[in-house]
Amino acid sequence: MRSKPFICLLLPLLGLTFLFAAPLPGIAAELVGFSDHRFRPGTIVIRNSERRLYLVLRGNRAIRYKVAVGKRRKAWTGQAQITAKYLKPDWSPSAEVRRDFPNLPNVIRGGAPNNPMGVAAMTLSNGNYAIHGTNRPGSIGRAVSYGCIRMANHDIEDLFQRVGIRTPVVALP
Template sequence: MAENRGGRRLRLVSYGACLALVSLLGLAEATVRPAHAGGTLVHFEDPRFAPGTIVVRNGERRLYLVVGQGRALAYPVAVGKRGKSWTGQTYVDGKYVTPAWIPPAEVKRDIPSLPDRIPGGAPNNPMGIAALTLSGGEFAIHGTNRPDSIGRPVSYGCIRMHNDDIADLFQRVAVNTPVVALP
């Protein structure tokens, strides 16, 4: 579950809002970033997925944004730990900058010492700098305060990305973007 600093759910869907996010995060439109940031253009031919679809391949620990013509942007991700990863189809239902985090009941049950709410921007907030919430549950694609977790099965079902990568993906997708998670 994500919310903005003021406790209200914030939806950013316009191109101008995405540019504002890029500016807010201090990213120039054509900056040189670390090798893991911004996605890598890769060969991706799967006729099931239209351009603009986010495809998560849990087994590969990769997220793909299909761009078309047999190509996609690939990002390394952390996925759900054993028994916690999800597969299926959904869509992005919200976009949030520096979201607060409210631990889902299952996480709170497993780690009762967690606070009921961790403010956005706090060092112990696991959501990172931005989040794309997914319809139909308590899952999100979000940044992380634990970059060492990327490439591993560690979450309760959320898809974690490097903060630079979620900033890049955030500006490329809109609310209602289809998301498909595969084993």
Template structure:
């Protein structure tokens, strides 16, 4: 192989690697826990990852944004609702911190923090949802919600149903 072809191939490979990292897709990974039943969603806050357990040895893994320090929580809950392009009304805590935020942001608006889909969690004001700010995924960024890339929430939304168990760990 000539040096020119080798450099071109290396450049294309680096470009593809950078593109794939920026547009990371969920991946099937090995898990060593029989602690969770297939179909359970496990959010590991410290890793900023969400796992959908497939079986005793495998899970689909997604990058997520999680609660800011002081806004994190842990526990077990269930998905209580599923919504496409949901409107969003800021919870009282968000409204208190950001008084200029509108009382309601319509679904489909680029300013809507819920992105293309949301799954509400029982017992609180939290949700697993998409985002129109993809750069925030992977950080400690929310008031306790689990934030996903829009393609990832779309994928997860299709895989789970109302009643799915969600376990959030620190």
């Protein structure tokens, strides 16, 4: 008879664990098959047309993330490397963004709710581009940026811990 109160306390906790452990459909990273042998394990592959980012793993597998990519005529293709990693980065609009949105402040501090970089960013060697989080999760899966790759904040946190400086990044059409 004494075990009944324990079970009554345990069941709600198990339910909460299941609720929080369940992946979010459509945005959570997933392990998938990846048989494109052009890319070595550890390479980040962005497929703009799919709006997906792949972290290539051993054994013909990859972790796939849903991302936002550059809008028409802004998406980049080619090769780069991660040059730096930042948690809660500040953001300054580029000259191009400033032309389109002249009322933006010069700097938005990291951690601010209006900071478009989200919780983390990794800059790339190809110019003013980065792979970063976002303060607009509804943009994920769309072509909306000025060339950066946006990820859900929980996904950039995951990728951030898996890769380092000089990680190769390849963006395909």
